[in-house]
Amino acid sequence: MRLPITGIGAVASIGRDVDEVFGSLCAGRGGLGPMRGFDHELYNGRQLFEIDDRSEPGADRTLRATGFLLDAVGQAAADAGLGDDLSGIPVLVGTGLRELRSAELWWRDGAPFGADRLHFGTALRERFGTADTLTVSNACSASLYTLALGADMLALGEADTVVVAGVDAITESMHGLADRVQPDPPTALRTLDVNRKGTILGDGAAAVVLRREDLRWPGGRLWGRLRGVGMTCDAKHPTAPDREQVAEAMRQAHRHAGTRPGDIDMVMLHGTGTPLNDLVEITAYGEVFGDAAGGPVVTGIKPMTGHTSGSAGLLSLVVTLQTMATGKVPPLVNLDDPIEEAAGIRLVRGQEAKHEVSLAQVHGFGFGGINAVAIVEGA
Numbered sequence: 001m002r003l004p005i006t007g008i009g010a011v012a013s014i015g016r017d018v019d020e021v022f023g024s025l026c027a028g029r030g031g032l033g034p035m036r037g038f039d040h041e042l043y044n045g046r047q048l049f050e051i052d053d054r055s056e057p058g059a060d061r062t063l064r065a066t067g068f069l070l071d072a073v074g075q076a077a078a079d080a081g082l083g084d085d086l087s088g089i090p091v092l093v094g095t096g097l098r099e100l101r102s103a104e105l106w107w108r109d110g111a112p113f114g115a116d117r118l119h120f121g122t123a124l125r126e127r128f129g130t131a132d133t134l135t136v137s138n139a140c141s142a143s144l145y146t147l148a149l150g151a152d153m154l155a156l157g158e159a160d161t162v163v164v165a166g167v168d169a170i171t172e173s174m175h176g177l178a179d180r181v182q183p184d185p186p187t188a189l190r191t192l193d194v195n196r197k198g199t200i201l202g203d204g205a206a207a208v209v210l211r212r213e214d215l216r217w218p219g220g221r222l223w224g225r226l227r228g229v230g231m232t233c234d235a236k237h238p239t240a241p242d243r244e245q246v247a248e249a250m251r252q253a254h255r256h257a258g259t260r261p262g263d264i265d266m267v268m269l270h271g272t273g274t275p276l277n278d279l280v281e282i283t284a285y286g287e288v289f290g291d292a293a294g295g296p297v298v299t300g301i302k303p304m305t306g307h308t309s310g311s312a313g314l315l316s317l318v319v320t321l322q323t324m325a326t327g328k329v330p331p332l333v334n335l336d337d338p339i340e341e342a343a344g345i346r347l348v349r350g351q352e353a354k355h356e357v358s359l360a361q362v363h364g365f366g367f368g369g370i371n372a373v374a375i376v377e378g379a
Contacts, residue, residue: 001256002225003151005376007082007209008318009075011068012305013049013202017075021305021315022322025330026352030304032188032200036060037101038172045178045185048170049202049306062102062113065169066123068205069093073128073165076207081219082161087129090159092150093120094142094166095135096310096366101171120167139366140270140307141231142166143206143314144374148229154212165207166311174309175201189303191271192278192347194337199272202306206314208321223321227359227375228256234369241277242369247284249371253361257375262292263359264375266329268316270363271300272307281363282341297355299348303334313364317374320360324378329353 013031015021037060105111121133143166150162186197230252234245
C-alpha cells in the first residue's frame with residue numbers, strides 16, 4: 001500500500017491551521033491555560049488545552065466540535081485542490097464524543113440544539129455538499145481507525161478520493177470524569193517523565209485527503225504516502241492498556257506496510273502522560289523494535305496540545321507529515337527525568353531537532369484496548 005496524502009488540515013489550542021500548529025510545536029509553545037468553559041468551583045483541575053473561540057470565560061456554546069471539524073476539512077480540501085465541493089467524495093470522521101458538549105448544554109441550560117446536529121453529516125452536507133459521510137466513535141484511536149477504513153475503501157475501488165478527519169471538543173462530563181480520577185490534578189502533561197501525574201484534555205481537529213495510487217491529483221502537493229495501519233481491539237479492561245495488544249498493533253502495521261522496525265526514522269508516541277499508559281507504550285515499543293529501539297528519534301505532541309481524544313492520532317499524523325517535509329522534529333516538552341524503561345531511546349527533549357525522516361510510525365491507543373498504529377512515508 002502506498003496511498004498518496006495530498007492535503008492536510010489541523011486546528012488545536014496552539015494554532016488554527018497546520019502552519020501555526022507546527023510552528024508552535026517546534027518552538028515548544030503549549031496551549032495550556034485557565035479553563036474557560038466550565039465552572040472553576042466544581043473541579044480540582046482548572047487548566048485545559050482549549051481552542052480560544054468563546055466570547056468570554058464561562059460563556060460556552062454549542063457546535064464547537066462541528067466548527068473545528070469544518071475548519072480542518074476545509075483546510076485539507078483546499079490544500080489538495082478540491083475546493084468546497086466534496087459532493088462526490090466520502091468524508092470519514094473519527095471522534096470520541098461527537099457533539100456531546102452541545103447535548104450537555106441543551107439538557108442543562110436549554111441551549112438550542114437539534115438531534116440532527118449530533119451527526120456531523122448535517123453540517124458537512126451544508127458546507128461541502130457531502131452525500132457520503134461516516135462517523136466512527138472509537139475512543140482515542142478513532143481517527144486512525146477511520147484512516148484505515150479510508151485506505152480500505154480506496155484499495156477496494158469504492159472511491160478514488162476520501163477525506164479522513166478526526167475531531168473532539170472537551171465535554172464537561174469527560175473533564176469531570178478525569179477530574180475525579182485525578183484528585184491531585186497535574187499542572188503539566190509530562191510524557192514518559194518519572195513525575196508524570198496524568199493527562200490533560202484538549203480541543204482539536206485534523207484532516208487529510210487520501211487518494212488512489214494511480215489517480216492524478218488536481219493541484220495541491222504530495223505530503224507523503226500511507227503505507228499501512230495496524231489495529232487491535234482486545235477489550236480486556238475498560239481503561240487499562242494491554243502491552244501484548246499494543247505491541248501486536250505495531251507488528252500488524254509493519255506487516256501491512258511491508259516494513260521492519262529498523263526501517264523507521266521517527267516514532268510519534270501516543271504519550272498521554274498517565275502512569276500506566278506511558279509505561280505500556282514504551283515497553284511495547286522496546287519489545288517490537290528490540291535492538292533497533294535506539295534507532296528512530298522518538299517524540300510526541302500531547303504535552304503541548306493536550307489529549308485531543310478522537311482527533312489525537314490524525315493530529316499526530318499531520319505533524320509527522322510536516323516533519324517529513326521540513327526536517328524539523330518537535331520536542332517532548334516537560335520531560336525532565338525520563339523513566340528507566342526509556343533508557344537508550346533517542347527522545348527529542350527540550351527543543352526542536354533536525355532529522356531527516358523518510359518513514360515514520362504514529363501511535364493511537366484508546367480505552368477498551370482499541371489500538372491503532374499507522375506507518376507513513378515521506379514524499
